[in-house]
Amino acid sequence: MEIKTFSPLDQVDPAVDLGAIQADLADWHYIEDIAANPHPKPPELIAGLLHQGCKMILGGTSKSNKSWCLLDMAMSVASGQDWWGRRCIKAPVIYINLELQPWAIDERLALLCHARPECKFDPKMLAIWNLRGKSADMSVLRPRLEKKLAGTKFGLIIIDPAYKVLGDRDENANGEIAGLMNEFEELAQSTGAAIVIAHHFAKGDSTAKSAMDRMSGAGVWIRDPDAIMVLTPHEEPDCFTVSSILRNLPHQPEFVVSLDFPLMKVASDLNPAALRRPQSKNKVCSDKEFLDAIITDEGKTFSRIVADAKDILTASRNTAARALKRLESAGLVQNRGGLYWRSPTSPTSL
Numbered sequence: 001m002e003i004k005t006f007s008p009l010d011q012v013d014p015a016v017d018l019g020a021i022q023a024d025l026a027d028w029h030y031i032e033d034i035a036a037n038p039h040p041k042p043p044e045l046i047a048g049l050l051h052q053g054c055k056m057i058l059g060g061t062s063k064s065n066k067s068w069c070l071l072d073m074a075m076s077v078a079s080g081q082d083w084w085g086r087r088c089i090k091a092p093v094i095y096i097n098l099e100l101q102p103w104a105i106d107e108r109l110a111l112l113c114h115a116r117p118e119c120k121f122d123p124k125m126l127a128i129w130n131l132r133g134k135s136a137d138m139s140v141l142r143p144r145l146e147k148k149l150a151g152t153k154f155g156l157i158i159i160d161p162a163y164k165v166l167g168d169r170d171e172n173a174n175g176e177i178a179g180l181m182n183e184f185e186e187l188a189q190s191t192g193a194a195i196v197i198a199h200h201f202a203k204g205d206s207t208a209k210s211a212m213d214r215m216s217g218a219g220v221w222i223r224d225p226d227a228i229m230v231l232t233p234h235e236e237p238d239c240f241t242v243s244s245i246l247r248n249l250p251h252q253p254e255f256v257v258s259l260d261f262p263l264m265k266v267a268s269d270l271n272p273a274a275l276r277r278p279q280s281k282n283k284v285c286s287d288k289e290f291l292d293a294i295i296t297d298e299g300k301t302f303s304r305i306v307a308d309a310k311d312i313l314t315a316s317r318n319t320a321a322r323a324l325k326r327l328e329s330a331g332l333v334q335n336r337g338g339l340y341w342r343s344p345t346s347p348t349s350l
Contacts (some may be wrong), residue, residue, distance in 0.1 A: 002184050045077055045156055047087040048252055049244060050227050052155050055184055056196045057222075058331050059215040060231030064240060066198045069264050070258075070320065071105075071112055073196070077156050078126040079119040084242070084257065087265040091155025091276070093169075094127040096145075098164035102130045111262040127154075137167025138183040146190050154193045160185075161198040171217035171239050197225075231257075233276040235319060240264070241272045274316050289313065290323040291332060291342070299339030 042052040050056050060066045065266035076083035080090030095188035097105050105128060113119065135141075149157075159165065159274060162180075169176040188195045199221060200216050213223050214230055227244040238259035245253045257264040294300075294308050302324075324340065327333040334343050 019139070020205045039042055043089050044249075045089050045091060046073070046083060048249055049086060049229070050194055050196070051248060052089075052091070052194050053188055053192055054194055054226035054248070055181075055188060056227040056229065057199050057215070057216050057225045058196060058229045058231070059199045059201060060240065061201045061233060064231045064233070065259060065264055066231065067100065067160055068108065068112070068262060069132050070160055070196065070198060071108055072116070072263060074126060074156070074158055075112060075116060075121075079121040081116070081119050083239065084255075084264075089155075090121075090125070092125050092127075092153055093156040093158065094129055094152075095158045095160070096129045096131060097160060098135050099161055100130075101132060105130065108262065113147045114265050135164040137169070138336065139163040141165055141166070142183045142187055145187060149191055150190070153193060156196065157187065157191065157193045157268055158196045159198070161200070163200070171221075174218040174220050177218045177220040178224070181220060233272045234270060234272075235276045235316060236267075236270060239267060239270060246300075256321075269321075271316065274318065279332055287323055287326055290315070290320070293326055294320075295333055295340065295342045296329070297329065299337075299341045301338055302340065305340060 032238065041073055042054075044050065045052050058066055058070060073083050074093045074095045075081070076088045077091055078093045082088060100108075109128070163171070165183075169180055171177060184195050184197065187193075199215050199217075201216055214232060215228075219221055222245070226247045227249070230243040230245070231240040232243065233239075234241050234256055236256075236258070239256055241256050243254050246252065254270050256267045256270040258267035258270070290309070290313065293312050294305055300308070302321075305324065306317050306320045309315040309323075310317075315323075324333060328335060328340075332343050334341055
């Protein structure tokens with residue numbers, strides 16, 4: 001075998017050097033051809049969010065339950081059940097797990113199946129591919145994935161997380177991440193499946209940036225995918241505002257999901273704009289702080305409580321309502337005739 005050498009000044013295409021033969025470019029089409037034979041539109045695997053054959057990134061902070069959300073998505077598509085209130089078309093799904101130990105993902109699936117008994121599907125509709133310890137540059141891993149996936153009919157491939165297939169790429173380098181995105185596109189083209197990838201936020205105050213700029217790394221992370229879903233911490237604990245940036249589908253309004261372990265459920269009563277900010281900008285109070293600062297022995301109307309919570313604790317109306325509900329359930333606050341007051345048996349602190 002001849003070993004080729006090149007000057008550092010030469011521009012070398014590694015694929016050509018390795019002997020890969022590029023397919024011919026597709027023919028162009030005149031508008032009369034397009035009008036007579038338009039390209040068929042693929043089905044929307046997730047209504048309003050994702051077509052089959054397209055790419056999506058789910059981004060969020062570290063430990064924002066991205067893997068739980070993606071496993072829930074996988075079960076929803078595999079069973080044809082709604083995901084976060086959106087209709088899913090039933091299709092086979094494979095979840096490529098590059099981060100969790102096999103026993104950990106087994107436990108998560110068991111918890112999710114118990115929490116979602118409506119998700120009934122043929123066992124062959126959902127596959128888990130545990131590749132922790134097998135992480136590699138996507139340029140190396142993709143051909144191996146394609147070989148193993150040849151002949152399968154998966155409609156959705158989930159890769160969790162993206163950083164495990166970076167290889168030596170710099171996530172901040174546009175050219176290098178463009179190459180990574182091309183690998184995901186090749187996988188989508190060769191399998192016909194939608195590709196969903198998990199990615200993380202940059203460090204710092206994410207709320208100071210627009211939703212599409214909150215993810216870490218080069219701009220290609222947000223320019224290339226057909227759909228982006230961003231999970232930003234909400235002012236309510238264990239809640240996240242979900243923002244969608246879509247190329248081929250109409251804009252979708254933001255909404256909030258709340259952790260009801262092990263599920264993230266839509267919380268329609270929460271304001272998506274109420275994001276969690278640094279302590280100096282937006283204080284999220286504990287139930288103890290709320291009880292001590294806002295609730296007195298004399299009765300207060302709900303409107304008065306909301307106003308006091310805003311003035312004293314910089315808490316939103318929804319934050320006040322949810323804290324009040326929790327304290328009522330715990331027997332620390334009483335309510336009668338539209339007035340709320342501290343229970344006589346309530347301790348001075350929680």
